[in-house]
Amino acid sequence: MGVLTFPTPTAEGALKGASPDPVPSPLGAPGFDALVSRYRRPLLSFFQRRAVGVEDAEDLTQEVFMRLSRRFSRLHWGNPDGLIFTVAANALVDHERHERSRRRGHHVEVDPALPAEEPSAEAAVSGRERLRTLVAALDTLHPNVKAVFVLCRFENLSQAEAAARLGLSVSAVEKHMMTAMARLRQALGSQHDA
Template identity: 40%
Template sequence: MLAQLDARFRRPLNRFFHSRTRDSAESEDLTQEVFLRLTRRAGDGPLENVDAFVFTVAANLLRDRGRRQSVRGVSVDHAETLERGRSVDSALVEEIHPQRVLDAKDDLKRALQALNELPTRTQDAFVLRRVEGMSIKEVALTLGVSVSAVEKHLARAVAHLAARLAD
């Protein structure tokens, strides 16, 4: 069973991680970690939605990586700044107005609400294609449906989101 999951998910997971880390070795390590967690989870019985589990684990691993790097990055950047005896030029840092942040959060909330109104399969197809950057063929293989079905799900999702966000 693990061989089937490997054949199905290794390439999409590597692409998912590499597009975010830009590091092939780290992408492979993170992919291996997903499979390790799948192996550990196998003893708990069958999964209802393997696709959701795999990409939830992947997203969580990436989030944890980001947290670790931000903690390390802050201390390293601070040490480098002190060592060089200079600070970052404030003209190089974009000022983000609080209203812009609130508007963006509101827009994101509306988009997520609209996405959650769609059937699960349509949501999965949209997220894998538009967020994860998979090809339509890869989405079809991941979801176990035809390319035509993926195209229909994507069209339905885009039309729904456009209509809901135009309000």
Template identity: 40%
Template sequence: MTAKPLAEQAGPLREGLARYFRRRVPDPAEVDDLVQDVFARIAARDSAEPIGHLGGFVFQVAANVLADRGRRRFSRKADAHVPFEPDRHGDEDFDPYRLLAGKEDLRLAVEALLELPPRTRTIFVLHRLEGRKTREIATQLGISVSAVEKHMIRAMQHLSVIRKGRV
């Protein structure tokens, strides 16, 4: 008479595993996947050593699966993900007219930036695109904070006129 495979012996513990995961995982959709991971690990076990207490072994594997899930979620920053919302994120990403309009807007913006005097353009890029603080830009360029603010006003006025006039 042959012994049942370990995963088959652990089968009756399936419902207990599901309860274990339901109490510890907020998303009920993950429970079946986690139970399956436990059985996959048990089935992949290389050792032919007998297990003294099968229930304890299965729940130790379950604890390891849960810990691995936590590490994966942390390293992939799973809690920072935002669900896809068509109204917010748009569902026409590959609309050719939208792509063409975006490329045209970008071309006009670059053209408008290139029309600015070099120092004004540099200040605008440092502040708006690189996120530098006004005081930091003033120190870097050796000018006053007031001068940086005046360059920013000039750049914004120029870009708003260009946008209204061309787009």
């Protein structure tokens, strides 16, 4: 998305050719109505691409505009795209957190009379050592390879989404994933052989 430019304020403080906004605009800030009309569709797309239903995407878009309207005159508008999509990402995190807490009541309680299947001390130590080996192996990867692995495995992005976020081709992301997986397998294999 490109940089958004807005009409500049006149000496009197009103936008040239625009009707007065219900929310006062600080110097350099877009009019709130212009902001809503410019970003409504991109925000809906942003939320729907993240597996949010149409109704929730509408609600989250409204939430973003509500959050912006509360602090509109105090916000820095040097990068409106970054500001708006940062607010959108935060709203999405809050929404997902709320959804997880709502689903807690749907879980079945574990019967305390059932024996707990805890790992043995040896298995726990082995697991910690394996984790240390994997983290050390990750730290030896090229930054692009590591970034691709983290986005695909820990943030659950598709390879196409990771490519878009990192500015790489999908084939480069595929190669980086193969490199990362081979290096991690190699590290675990050498730990097992030792």
